[in-house]
Amino acid sequence: MPETTDTGPAEPLLEVTDLRKSFVTKRDVFGRAVAREDAVRGVSFTLPHGRTLGIVGETGAGKSTVGRLVLRLAEPDAGSVRLLGADVLSLSRRDLRRLRRRAQMIFQDPFASLDPRMLVGQTIGEPLLLHAGLKGAARTARVVELLGRVGLPAGTADRYPHEFSGGQLQRVAIARALASEPDLIVCDEPVAALDVSVQAQVLNLLLDLQAERGLSYLFISHDLSLVRSFAHEVAVMNHGEIVESGPGSELFGHPQHPYTKELVSAIPVTRPGRRRSAAVRRAAASIPAAPEPPVVRPVLSHVLEGDPS
Amino acid sequence: MAVDATAAPGGAPNVPGRAPLLEVDGLTVEFRSGAGRVRVVDDVRFTLDRGRTLGLVGESGSGKTVTSLAVMGLLPPRSSWVEGSVRLDGQELVDAAGAELTDLRGRDIGMIFQEPRRSLNPAFTVGEQIAEIARRHLGLSRKDAWDRAVEMLDTVNIADAARRARHYPHEFSGGMCQRVMLAGALVCRPKLLIADEPTTALDVTVQARMLRLMNELQAEFDLGILFITHDLGVVAEMADDVAVMYAGELVEQAPVDDLLSRPEHPYTAGLLGSSPDVQGHVERLRSIPGSVPAVGAWPAGCRFHTRCEHARPGTCDTDPVALADGGPGRRARCVRSGELHLEGVGVDA
Amino acid sequence: MLRFMAQRVLMAVPVIVLVSLFVFLLLDLLPGDAAVAIAGENATPEQIADTRERLGLDLPLLERFWDWFTAALHGDLGTSLYTGQSVGGAVAERLPVTASLAVVALLMAVAVGVPLGALAATRPGSRVDRVVGVAGSLAMALPPFVIALVLVVVFAIRLAVLPATGYESIADGGVGVWLSHLLLPAVAVAALLGAELARQTRGALLDALSQSYVRTARARGLKPLSVVGKHALKNAAAPVVTVLALQAGHVLGAAVTVEFVFAMPGFGSLAVDAVNQRDVPMIQGVVFTSALVVLVANLLADLAYGYLNPKLRAG
Known part of the structure; x- marks a missing residue:
């Protein structure tokens, strides 16, 4: 568990304890669950104010589910989530709505997360009306201010999402998240769909906003290099569990868990001298590589008997 | 047609006087755009030798994928125009007849793509999809082609290949689908493999295994590989030479x-x-300002x-x-x- | 696969029951009284009551239905109120005519519709595509009996190359005569189905041709005919088969009217006569058989689905 010594407020921004979630993978003819798969199996972590926790893992590791559970976009089976001192899982609908304003989410595909029929200005202005009650000129001014903050010209407000590139749209999504003045932003693969040269711009914007407003990020990504450069703390997930966590440099420099070791050694390294000469390759080829394991993940599904934990 | 491309053991690159495996010169591609044409690839020139890998690097819209499709002659003939020269072992492909080019694809050039699962036909077994290529180009009988397919699946390290050949793509993981694609690309022992972002959609550990396999097969088959990617890390591991494309x-x-x-x-x-x-952990990442300009x-x-x-x-x-x-x-x-x-x-x- | 089939068959049973029950109810609600009709206009109330009892029409509806349904399951569809002929026998006599017509029409529709749709899909926006589109719209807009009348006028009356009316079974007249009688009505029935198939094939194939696996097939140097006819078409076939199954009922319906135009002694005229005469057992038998035919068509479509889509088989 990443226990960061926190000199700020006594309580961490986000504290997640033993979070669990399983999904039904098979139903019988009457729609009753026959088999379940554990997506998240007892995940715990804390995220202090103004810091970034990176969650890395491969397909099906459960990292995106954790992000959704934290904001209660999906209901956990067990565990607790404390956000800004509130017990998220026992909140009423109304209180949850109030809390969600302070915890926003941005996704991999900004185009899918923005309403294609709404002007960018309306999209950003919506939370301003709902949360701050801003109207008319005051709202317009705030929209322009937010757009400026994410590096977009004021004219952006009067255009539709399809008129923008992926990088610009992700900026719009960030501006919309900022509109409700959040303390936490859950970023689920926020730059995975962007070009390399644009990725860094978006990440820099997030870093600037963090420095400026003390934002905290739960940064979910499959890209270890990205997480290392961006996050203060890193948690590695595999098969629904955090197998190892710690400061990025420590974790990548001296991985302890076998899975982390495999993951770290699998990252392609942008350095000269990595490419072996043809002669060496030919010699190496006489030793066959290990075949890919036939099953991608160990068997997690189990037959349900009575109540799932 | 008897095509045994196992020639040139050792495959010494850059033999003086011998034509390179792939020679692209002045390659220009235009697409129909409304009433006019828009240029998407402009005067591209490179060469690739047997047994070597050329990394073709670029971001979206740089023209790297269109370049590879132009080499394969796979661009839609009615809405695209290709000029310049593409020579495979000295044979000109750009103005080659359609049938000639069709014979060449799959036999002398293999290709794999970014989304392995969607690149396989969901309605046929993987064995059938590989065997079909062997029947088409090598004139093998049904039985021999099937055996050849199983053998290729074994070559790309699919365990229990004889049984797995009868399975459908949806019964394989993404990484294994890409191995199946590779088996299909190499079943006729081509000289050239074009790999368009072959590991971008794969998990990092699966990617590492796939890259290792490609390196092994390159040595075994003396393959020239045109490796298209946006990832400089992959380039560092895979490419002997690099060509960077922009706009x-x-x-x-x-x-x-x-x-x-x-x-x-x-x-x-x-x-x-x-x-x-x-960069390692930094306070600010270095970045290129602005965004890739749109085609045209x-x-x-x-x-x-x-x-x-x-x-x-x-x-x-x-x-x-x-x-x-x-x-x-x-x-x-x-x-x-x-x-x-x-x-x-x-x-x- | 076996389980998949068994499931489909089981699901068909309640459909049969419900369809039969529905028709039973509907007939009961119709104005007019079969007993009156059969006993004759001038029958005394006693005679009518007697007829009613003899026919079992005095029993409660559900009881009547149950008696009929259990007998039907044993192959006994009852007896015509008018001719005294067994309903099963009448159906067995007329069904081959309609079945011949439907099968020949179906084959025609597939043989013409699918290739035309495929042709249009490989050349979207071309002249071929537009011609197929217009012809299809025309075929879909014209009712089958209108097409039938036009065909009769042109081929049977003006050109006099094909018979205008009647039907000869293969046993009676041989394949040639059989087919000569079927050709015109089959075209009339097939027009709508063929147009629908062409439209669906075009759409499904266009979609399949844009998929990555088609690019792979091209990159492997497969011949264009194999790329389209094998790789794309097998994937495009599923929605086409669905249309085919859904159209089974329509084909039967079209066959009924077309048979009328060509004066063929088929299932259609049997149904029309039975309704006109309020011959309840006969109507029941006809509806029951039609429902069976449509269900079998859907079952076949489901099986074809399993073949076309391996993912379905596993589930």
Whole structure:
């Protein structure tokens, strides 16, 4: 568990304890669950104010589910989530709505997360009306201010999402998240769909906003290099569990868990001298590589008997 | 037609006087756009030898995938125009007859794509999909072609190949689908493999295994590989030479280690700089300002000058820049490449 | 696969029951009284009551239905109120005529519709595509009996190359005569189905041709005919088969009217006569058989689905 010594407020921004979630993978003819798969199996972590926790893992590791559970976009089976001192899982609908304003989410595909029929200005202005009650000129001014903050010209407000590139749209999504003045932003693969040269711009914007407003990020990504450069703390997930966590440099420099070791050694390294000469390759080829394991993940599904934990 | 492409054991590259495996020269591609045409690939030139890998690097819209499709002759004939020259073992492909080109694809050139699962036909078993290629090009009987398919699945390390050949694509993981694709691409023992972002959709550990397999098979089959990717880390592991594309044209070409340690084009340097694995943990990442210009909206002069921190008004924004030789095996499209000292990546940075 | 089939068959049973029950109810609600009709206009109330009892029409509806349904399951569809002929026998006599017509029409529709749709899909926006589109719209807009009348006028009356009316079984007249009688009505029935198939094939194939696996097939140097006819078509076939199954009922319906135009002694005229005469057992038998035919068509479509889509088989 990443226990960061926190000199700020006594309580961490986000504290997640033993979070669990399983999904039904098979139903019988009457729609009753026959088999379940554990997506998240007892995940715990804390995220202090103004810091970034990176969650890395491969397909099906459960990292995106954790992000959704934290904001209660999906209901956990067990565990607790404390956000800004509130017990998220026992909140009423109304209180949850109030809390969600302070915890926003941005996704991999900004185009899918923005309403294609709404002007960018309306999209950003919506939370301003709902949360701050801003109207008319005051709202317009705030929209322009937010757009400026994410590096977009004021004219952006009067255009539709399809008129923008992926990088610009992700900026719009960030501006919309900022509109409700959040303390936490859950970023689920926020730059995975962007070009390399644009990725860094978006990440820099997030870093600037963090420095400026003390934002905290739960940064979910499959890209270890990205997480290392961006996050203060890193948690590695595999098969629904955090197998190892710690400061990025420590974790990548001296991985302890076998899975982390495999993951770290699998990252392609942008350095000269990595490419072996043809002669060496030919010699190496006489030793066959290990075949890919036939099953991608160990068997997690189990037959349900009575109540799932 | 008896095609046994196991020739040239040892496959010494760069034999003087022998034509390179793949020679692309002045390749230009235009697409129909409304009533007119828009250029998407502009005067691309490179060569690739047997047993070697050329990394073709670029971001979306750079024209790298279109270049590969043009080499394969796979662009839609009614809405695209290809000019220039593509020679495979000296044979010109650009103005070759359709049937001739069809015979060549799959037999002399294999290709794999970014989304392995969607690249396989969901309605046929993987064995059938590979065997079909052997029947088509090698004239094998049903039985022999099937045996050949099973053998290829075994070659790409699919365990229990004889049984797995009868399975459908949806019964395989993404990584295994890409192995199946590779088996299909290599079943006729081609000389050239074109791999278009073959590991981009795969998990990092699966990617590592796939790259290792490709390296092994390259040595075994003496394959020339045109490896298209946006990932400089993958390039560092896979490519002997690199060609960087930006806005439809080549901006830099160099042997891989030279390119990484001493980039000569600011775009290459920018890409290297913004790669997160180069940077470690930092307060701010280095980045290239602006975004890739859309096809058809390329700036005048050097196409990168609008995003280049070294751009000089009056020099970089006026005339098109030529790809100039600079050192052995190196070319760069930058008027200032001689005077700039761009930062690369050290061996143990 | 077996389980998949068994599931489909089981699901068909309640459909049969419900369809039969529905028709039973509907007939009961119709104005007019079969007993009156059969006993004759001038029958005394006693005679009518007697007829009613003899026919079992005095029993409660559900009881009547149950008696009929259990007998039907044993192959006994009852007896015509008018001719005294067994309903099963009448159906067995007339069904081959309609079945011949439907099968020949179906084959025609597939043989013409699918290739035309495929042709249009490989050349979207071309002249071929537009011609197929217009012809299809025309075929879909014209009712089958209108097409039938036009065909009769042109081929049977003006050109006099094909018979205008009647039907000869293969046993009676041989394949040639059989087919000569079927050709015109089959075209009339097939027009709508063929047009629908062409439209669906075009759409499904266009979609399949844009998929990555088609690019792979091209990159492997497969011949264009194999790329389209094998790789794309097998994937495009699923929605086409669905249309085919859904159209089974329509084909039967079209066959009824077309049979009328060509004066063929088929299932259609049997149904029309039975309704006109309020011959309840006969109507029941006809509806029951039609429902069976449509269900079998859907079952076949489901099986074809399993073949076309391996993912379905596993589930």
